[in-house]
Amino acid sequence: MKIKSKILLFSTVWLVIMLLLVNGAIYFLFQKNILDNDLNRVKDHAESVTAAVNRAISENETDFSSLLNAYLPPNGMIRIVTEDNTSVANSAKEYDLRLIPTKFQNQQFSTVRTLEGTPYAVVSYPLIWTDGNIVMLEVTEKLEDSKRTIDTLLIVLLLASVFLLIPALFFGNVLSHIILTPIQAMTKTMKQIQRTGDYQKLQLQGNSKDELYTMGHTFNQMIDILEGNYQKQQQFVSDASHELKTPLTVIESYASMLKRWGMKKPELLEESVDAIYSESIRMKEMTEQMLQLANSDNDMVLKKESVDLHSLCKQAAHNMEVSFGRDILINDRGLSSSVFADTNKIKQLVYILLDNARKYSEAEIVVELDEMAGNCYFSICDKGMGIPKDDLDKVFDRFYRVDKARNRESGGAGLGLSIAKQIVDAHQGTIDFVSEEGKGTTVKVMLPRKDSEAE
DSSP: OOHHHHHHHHHHHHHHHHHHHHHHHHHHHHHHHHHHHHHHHHHHHHHHHHHHHHHHHHTTOOOHHHHHHHTOOTTEEEEEEOTTSOEEEEEESSHHHHTSOOOOOSSOEEEEEEETTEEEEEEEEEEEOTTSOEEEEEEEEEOHHHHHHHHHHHHHHHHHHHHHHHHHHHHHHHHHHHHHHHHHHHHHHHHHHHHHOOOOOOOOOSOOOSHHHHHHHHHHHHHHHHHHHHHHHHHHHHHHHHHHHHHHHHHHHHHHHHHHHTTTOHHHHHHHHHHHHHHHHHHHHHHHHHHHHHHHTSOOOOOEEEEEHHHHHHHHHHHHHHHHOOOEEEEOTTOOOEEEEEHHHHHHHHHHHHHHHHHHOSSOEEEEEEEETTEEEEEEEEOSSOOOGGGGGGTTSTTOOSSHHHHHHTTOOSOHHHHHHHHHHHTTOEEEEEEETTTEEEEEEEEESSOTTTO
């Protein structure tokens, strides 16, 4: 069953139940009230008849038929019944009333009986008859007017219910249409995305801010995220294929030359082995970095401890100086610069940034450390070629390189800064680039001294 049918069925059934309960309560309360009023009226009349009969008995009168006829109500009957249910006096407007069965009561009694769908008010009072025995005076009245009134009320309630159900069904259909239109549009869009492979968003009407608008807005946000992730994936695959194509081509070329002339030309053998080894190492590093980035797309697992940022930067700078013969100046302003972080990840971060500065600058590299407002800061400044202003927002993109030719010569694949950004983000820190073409680049990193998650 479709949701629209369920909504209509549920709303209709619920309305019918409510109408039955409300109209039933109105009907039975009105019926009880009108019948109780009739019964009280007949009781008052029966008291008057009983008083008149008692006076007649005390005055030794014998014409009780005339007396009863004088008090006979419209559509009613008055009779005097003995203990054996025999009628000793009877007066009735209609003969059928005499056929109503009776039962002797030696005490006051009143009720409403329904015979063949017609209500009757029956009231009886005990009295002492002329022979000294206890008899029952019974007054019965046919409540035809009350029955017509009750039947009219029932018809009115039924008609009112029908007239309520018709617009309720109409508005229920309109409501279900309003509710289901965004869902149907969403389903149609998803099927179209599945069929064509093109990401599409819903056309939101107005700005109602209700749940349906929020659902559509959330769907559009999800589409934006999926489309962005898909584009990133496509770009990543394209870039990775492009980056791996060159070393594979180099390896294939040298392997082909080795196969043809390697044994005849020793100098070619040595050159080919060196080239194949170099490209293999670069491919290995590239795949390791890509694997690390792929794993880092999930939650990065950190083993946090107290890390002396000054000592770590000093050791990294010394290793870079020894390995590449570069001058790296450490300016710590006499601060301890201790942070609560993952030692290996921070060490990797520092090496990535120092190596990046080394590749793009031949001049001295300056590392500065500072602390402020419970956070530690360190910056790495080089005097290299700088980064174009339009490219500053791309430096953390995977495979991005300012100078592709130079970076390839130095063995970079453009993944280091992406890894650095993920390391900083995992530590709830910040990393920013300040650069000017032809003058150099400064990368600034902020790391919290305390563990915000522990707090």
